[in-house]
Amino acid sequence: QSVLTQPPSASGTPGQRVTISCSGSSSNIGSNTVSWYQQLPETAPKLLIYSDNQRPSGVPDRFSGSKSGTSASLAISGLQSEDEAEYHCAAWDDSLNGWVFGGGTKLTVL
Amino acid sequence: QVQLQESGPGLVKPSETLSLTCTVSGGSISTYYWSWIRQPPGKGLEWIGYVYYSGRTNYNPSLRSRVSLSLDTSKNQFSLKLNSVTGADTAVYYCAREEALRWFDPWGQGALVTVSS
Numbered sequence: 001q002s003v004l005t006q007p008p009s010a011s012g013t014p015g016q017r018v019t020i021s022c023s024g025s026s027s028n029i030g031s032n033t034v035s036w037y038q039q040l041p042e043t044a045p046k047l048l049i050y051s052d053n054q055r056p057s058g059v060p061d062r063f064s065g066s067k068s069g070t071s072a073s074l075a076i077s078g079l080q081s082e083d084e085a086e087y088h089c090a091a092w093d094d095s096l097n098g099w100v101f102g103g104g105t106k107l108t109v110l
Numbered sequence: 111q112v113q114l115q116e117s118g119p120g121l122v123k124p125s126e127t128l129s130l131t132c133t134v135s136g137g138s139i140s141t142y143y144w145s146w147i148r149q150p151p152g153k154g155l156e157w158i159g160y161v162y163y164s165g166r167t168n169y170n171p172s173l174r175s176r177v178s179l180s181l182d183t184s185k186n187q188f189s190l191k192l193n194s195v196t197g198a199d200t201a202v203y204y205c206a207r208e209e210a211l212r213w214f215d216p217w218g219q220g221a222l223v224t225v226s227s
Contacts, residue, residue: 002154032211032212033212033213035212035213035214037155037214043219044204044217044218044219044220045155045204045214045217046215046216046217047213047214047215047216050209050212050213050215051212051213056215088154088155090155090213090214092211092212096171097168097171098157098159098168098169098170098171099145099147099157099170099211100157101154101155101156101157102154103153103154104154104155
């Protein structure tokens with residue numbers, strides 16, 4: 001069971017806006033920054049969002065991140081078929097003195 | 111840009127030691143934190159630990175008794191050893207560069223390690 005809680009699945013149609021949540025606690029999301037990773041089928045995870053809401057160079061602005069208290073969210077607007085992937089959230093946990101991840105959310109584009 | 115590549119045996123027998131190496135190209139290993147992360151088939155990601163360029167290490171408490179990380183600056187490599195493995199250690203193992211406890215980027219392509227007799 002993962003320390004950070006994500007819904008196991010999400011879906012949307014092309015062009016729609018989809019949001020994926022990531023719930024934690026005061027020792028992780030509540031006191032440290034959140035990062036998000038996109039994992040396309042049969043590939044390694046790739047950094048999508050860092051420091052709660054920053055996009056690395058090359059990541060489309062359709063992807064955005066936000067955080068409030070002990071929860072974070074990833075939003076994807078203008079959904080495209082190539083966005084079909086698994087999405088993972090992560091944060092450092094001060095109590096565990098280590099990294100914690102969400103269980104991953106599989107996004108299906110209908 | 112910096113690239114990472116895992117290497118090592120794809121099959122390990124139960125009770126033996128899993129050993130993997132990550133080779134860093136396009137940049138020096140003598141900065142940053144360097145992490146190992148694994149993903150069992152069909153499951154989420156699990157952080158194993160990091161080694162800092164100074165040699166300082168930090169491990170996931172659930173694996174601390176069985177894991178050891180090290181780095182070799184002369185070869186621009188860092189390594190993972192996990193002893194007393196069982197089937198539960200079967201996973202894709204990724205190496206990644208860690209930005210000071212804030213994010214992981216880039217990642218290696220991953221190495222599938224199966225524990226089986």
